[in-house]
Amino acid sequence: xxxxxxxxxxxxxxxxxxxxxxxxxxxxxxxxxxxxxxxxxxxxxxxxxxxxxxxxxxxxxxxxxxxxxxxxxxxxxxxxxxxxxxxxxxxxxxxxxxxxxxxxxxxxxxxxxxxxxxxxxxxxxxxxxxxxxxxxxxxxxxxxxxxxxxxxxxxxxxxxxxxxxxxxxxxxxxxxxxxxxxxxxxxxxxxxxxxxxxxxxxxxxxxxxxxxxxxxxxxxxxxxxxxxxxxxxxxxxxxxxxxxxxxxxxxxxxxxxxxxxxxxxxxxxxxxxxxxxxxxxxxxxxxxxxxxxxxxxxxxxxxxxxxxxxxxxxxxxxxxxxxxxxxxxxxxxxxxxxxxxxxxxxxxxxxxxxxxxxxxxxxxxxxxxxxxxxxxxxxxxxx
Amino acid sequence: xxxxxxxxxxxxxxxxxxxxxxxxxxxxxxxxxxxxxxxxxxxxxxxxxxxxxxxxxxxxxxxxxxxxxxxxxxxxxxxxxxxxxxxxxxxxxxxxxxxxxxxxxxxxxxxxxxxxxxxxxxxxxxxxxxxxxxxxxxxxxxxxxxxxxxxxxxxxxxxxxxxxxxxxxxxxxxxxxxxxxxxxxxxxxxxxxxxxxxxxxxxxxxxxxxxxxxxxxxxxxxxxxxxxxxxxxxxxxxxxxxxxxxxxxxxxxxxxxxxxxxxxxxxxxxxxxxxxxxxxxxxxxxxxxxxxxxxxxxxxxxxxxxxxxxxxxxxxxxxxxxxxxxxxxxxxxxxxxxxxxxxxxxxxxxxxxxxxxxxxxxxxxxxxxxxxxxxxx
Numbered sequence: 001x002x003x004x005x006x007x008x009x010x011x012x013x014x015x016x017x018x019x020x021x022x023x024x025x026x027x028x029x030x031x032x033x034x035x036x037x038x039x040x041x042x043x044x045x046x047x048x049x050x051x052x053x054x055x056x057x058x059x060x061x062x063x064x065x066x067x068x069x070x071x072x073x074x075x076x077x078x079x080x081x082x083x084x085x086x087x088x089x090x091x092x093x094x095x096x097x098x099x100x101x102x103x104x105x106x107x108x109x110x111x112x113x114x115x116x117x118x119x120x121x122x123x124x125x126x127x128x129x130x131x132x133x134x135x136x137x138x139x140x141x142x143x144x145x146x147x148x149x150x151x152x153x154x155x156x157x158x159x160x161x162x163x164x165x166x167x168x169x170x171x172x173x174x175x176x177x178x179x180x181x182x183x184x185x186x187x188x189x190x191x192x193x194x195x196x197x198x199x200x201x202x203x204x205x206x207x208x209x210x211x212x213x214x215x216x217x218x219x220x221x222x223x224x225x226x227x228x229x230x231x232x233x234x235x236x237x238x239x240x241x242x243x244x245x246x247x248x249x250x251x252x253x254x255x256x257x258x259x260x261x262x263x264x265x266x267x268x269x270x271x272x273x274x275x276x277x278x279x280x281x282x283x284x285x286x287x288x289x290x291x292x293x294x295x296x297x298x299x300x301x302x303x304x305x306x307x308x309x310x311x312x313x314x315x316x317x318x319x320x321x322x323x324x325x326x327x328x329x330x331x332x333x334x335x336x337x338x339x340x341x342x343x344x345x346x347x348x349x350x351x352x353x354x355x356x357x358x359x360x361x362x363x364x365x366x367x368x369x370x371x372x373x374x375x376x377x378x379x380x381x382x383x
Numbered sequence: 384x385x386x387x388x389x390x391x392x393x394x395x396x397x398x399x400x401x402x403x404x405x406x407x408x409x410x411x412x413x414x415x416x417x418x419x420x421x422x423x424x425x426x427x428x429x430x431x432x433x434x435x436x437x438x439x440x441x442x443x444x445x446x447x448x449x450x451x452x453x454x455x456x457x458x459x460x461x462x463x464x465x466x467x468x469x470x471x472x473x474x475x476x477x478x479x480x481x482x483x484x485x486x487x488x489x490x491x492x493x494x495x496x497x498x499x500x501x502x503x504x505x506x507x508x509x510x511x512x513x514x515x516x517x518x519x520x521x522x523x524x525x526x527x528x529x530x531x532x533x534x535x536x537x538x539x540x541x542x543x544x545x546x547x548x549x550x551x552x553x554x555x556x557x558x559x560x561x562x563x564x565x566x567x568x569x570x571x572x573x574x575x576x577x578x579x580x581x582x583x584x585x586x587x588x589x590x591x592x593x594x595x596x597x598x599x600x601x602x603x604x605x606x607x608x609x610x611x612x613x614x615x616x617x618x619x620x621x622x623x624x625x626x627x628x629x630x631x632x633x634x635x636x637x638x639x640x641x642x643x644x645x646x647x648x649x650x651x652x653x654x655x656x657x658x659x660x661x662x663x664x665x666x667x668x669x670x671x672x673x674x675x676x677x678x679x680x681x682x683x684x685x686x687x688x689x690x691x692x693x694x695x696x697x698x699x700x701x702x703x704x705x706x707x708x709x710x711x712x713x714x715x716x717x718x719x720x721x722x723x724x725x726x727x728x729x730x731x732x733x734x735x736x737x738x739x740x741x742x743x744x745x746x747x748x749x750x751x752x753x754x755x756x757x758x759x760x
Binding site: 068072074078081188189190191192196217219290291295297298300332335336338339344345 | 443476477478479481482483484485487488489491492493495496507518534535536586587588589592617
C-alpha cells in the first residue's frame with residue numbers, strides 16, 4: 001500500500017519534470033519566432049486603428065500593401081531589391097550587437113563603402129571576374145575602416161561606441177558628399193553624381209543568368225544572392241568558429257570572458273570592423289548592382305533601418321534576411337497603398353515605427369508569457 | 384497585480400488574433416472589390432452602350448523628393464492633373480517619391496498600373512524616365528523640366544517621352560528687371576538703401592540656372608551697379624537651409640530675394656517674414672499657393688506647369704502626343720510674372736511699364752536672355 005503511494009508520487013514528479021522540459025523546449029525554439037511575428041500582426045492592427053481614426057480604409061490599405069509587395073514580377077522583385085541593402089546593414093548591426101556593441105553608424109560606413117567601390121569601379125578597367133570581387137572587397141574594407149576607428153577608441157579609451165559610431169557616421173556622410181561633388185563627380189554635368197561605373201564592375205542582373213520569363217526586364221541583380229550568402233556566412237562565423245564564439249562570449253559577459261582568457265579589446269575592435277565591413281558591402285552592392293553611379297545622399301536611410309531590422313530579427317543572421325524582406329515589402333507595398341487606397345506615404349513610416357516600438361517592447365510580452373507559464377506549472381504542481 | 388498582467392496579456396492576445404483575422408478577412412473583400420465593377424456595369428447597358436468604358440484614360444505623376452505640398456513645382460503639376468480630371472474626365476493618381484531611389488520603382492509602378500500618361504517631375508528624374516520609358520513603349524511619358532541625354536550627355540529624343548521645357552530665363556529676366564528697379568524704391572517699407580538683391584537656388588542644374596541667368600541679366604539691364612548675392616542650397620527639400628541662406632542675404636543688405644528652390648524656398652519666405660523684407664516666388668503664383676506668406680511675396684516667376692501638364696494629357700487623349708522637346712516661353716504663355724496682388728499699389732507704374740517693355744522685347748527677339756550665369760561674365 002505504502003509503495004503504491006510512493007509510486008504515484010514518483011509518477012507525478014516525473015510528469016511534472018517532463019512537462020517542464022517540454023515547456024522549456026517550446027519557449028526556446030518557438031517563442032523567439034512567434035513573438036516577433038505576433039508583434040508584426042499587433043503593429044498592423046495598431047496601424048489599422050490609426051488609419052480608421054484618420055478616415056482611411058485599413059482593409060483596402062493592407063490588401064493593396066500586400067499586392068504591391070508580393071503580387072506580380074515587378075512588385076516582388078522590388079521587394080527583394082529593397083531588402084538587399086537592409087540585409088547587409090541589418091547584419092552589420094546584429095553582428096556588433098552580438099558582441100554587446102551598438103553600431104548605429106552603419107549609414108556612414110555604407111557611404112564609405114559606396115565611395116571606395118565607385119572609385120575602383122570608375123578608375124580602372126579589369127575583367128569582370130576580377131573587377132567585381134575587387135570593388136566588393138574595397139567597399140567592405142572602407143566600411144570596416146570607418147567602424148574600426150570607433151572600435152579602437154572603445155577598446156583603448158572606453159569611449160562609448162554609440163557616440164563615436166554616430167559621429168563618424170555623419171563625418172562619413174558629409175565627407176562622401178564632398179568627395180562626390182569634388183573628386184568623383186562626372187565633369188560633364190553639374191549634378192552631384194559620380195561617373196557611371198564600367199560595365200565590368202556591374203553585378204549581373206538575374207534575368208541575364210536565369211532564363212525565367214517572369215524576371216525579364218526586372219532590375220533584380222545577383223546582389224540579392226550575395227546578401228543571403230553573407231547572412232549564412234555570418235551565421236556560420238557566429239555559431240561555428242572560434243572568432244564567433246569569442247565575440248559572443250564578450251557580448252554575453254565581458255569580464256567572465258576576460259577571466260577565461262578572451263581579450264575584450266581585441267574582440268570589440270574585430271566585431272566593429274566586421275560590422276563596418278558588412279555596412280560597407282551594402283553600399284558596394286547598391287552601386288554595383290542597382291545604381292551604377294554614386295549620387296550624393298542616395299541612401300534611403302538604410303543604415304538606420306538596419307537597426308530596426310536587427311532588432312526585429314533578434315540579432316539572428318538568418319532572421320535578418322526575413323526582417324529585411326519585411327521592411328523591403330512595406331516600402332514596396334507602401335506605393336500601392338498610396339495609389340490604390342489613397343493612404344499617404346507617411347503611413348508606411350508609421351507602420352515601421354510601430355513595428356520597431358512593438359519589437360522593443362517585446363521583453364514585456366515575454367515577461368507575461370513566462371509569468372503565465374510559471375503559474376501553469378504551479379497549478380500542475382498542486383494537482 | 385496578477386489581474387493586471389492577465390488583463391494586459393488578454394488584450395494583447397486579442398489584438399493579435401484580431402489583426403490576424405483582419406488580414407484574413409481582408410482578402411475576400413478584395414475579390415469582391417474586383418468583382419464589384421460588374422454589378423455597376425450591369426445597369427449601364429440599360430441606359431446606353433457603355434461609352435464611359437472606352438474613354439477610360441488614366442494619367443498619373445510621380446513627384447520628386449520635394450513631394451506634394453511644396454507649394455510650387457509638384458503642386459503645380461498636380462493641379463494640371465486635377466484640371467484634366469475635371470475637364471476631360473481623366474482618372475488621375477499620384478505617387479510620392481521619398482528619396483531619389485524611388486524614382487524608377489515609382490514610374491514603373493505607374494506604367495504597370497496601366498496609366499496612359501505618366502509624368503516625371505523634375506530635372507533629376509531624367510535618367511529614371513528614360514530607363515522606364517524604354518520598358519513601356521506604349522505608355523506616354525511627360526518629363527517636366529527634363530531634357531534627355533545619352534550616357535555621353537548628348538541630347539536625345541525618345542518617341543514616347545515629351546520633354547516639357549520652359550524658357551525660365553525669360554521670366555527670370557522679368558523678375559530681374561522688377562527686383563533691380565524695386566530695390567531702389569527705399570521709401571517703401573521693407574526696402575533698404577543698399578543696392579543689393581538676393582537669389583537662392585536649389586541646385587546648380589540647368590532649369591535653376593536659366594532662372595538665375597535671366598534674373599542677373601534683367602537686374603543689370605535696369606541697374607548696372609547692382610550687387611546680386613547668389614547661394615545654392617544644394618537641396619530642394621529643406622526649408623531650414625533655405626531660411627538660413629536667405630537670412631544671410633538679408634543681413635548682407637538684400638531687400639528682395641528670389642528663390643528657385645522648391646520646398647527649400649518656403650524657408651526664404653519665412654526669413655522674409657522674420658526680417659520684414661521681400662521675396663519673389665517661383666514656378667506657381669506663390670501668393671496664392673502659400674497665402675500665409677503672401678504679404679512678403681511681391682510676385683512670382685511662374686512656369687505654367689498646370690497648363691503644360693493639362694495640354695500634354697489632352698494631346699495624348701486626342702491622339703496628338705508628340706515626343707521630344709516642347710518649349711514654353713513668354714510668347715506662348717508658358718512662363719510669366721504673376722500679379723502683384725496686395726502689392727499692386729506700392730509698385731510704381733514706371734516699373735510695371737519697364738516689365739511690359741522687357742516682355743515685348745523678349746517676345747520680338749530684341750532681347751535674348753542668357754541661359755547660364757556663366758554667359759553673362
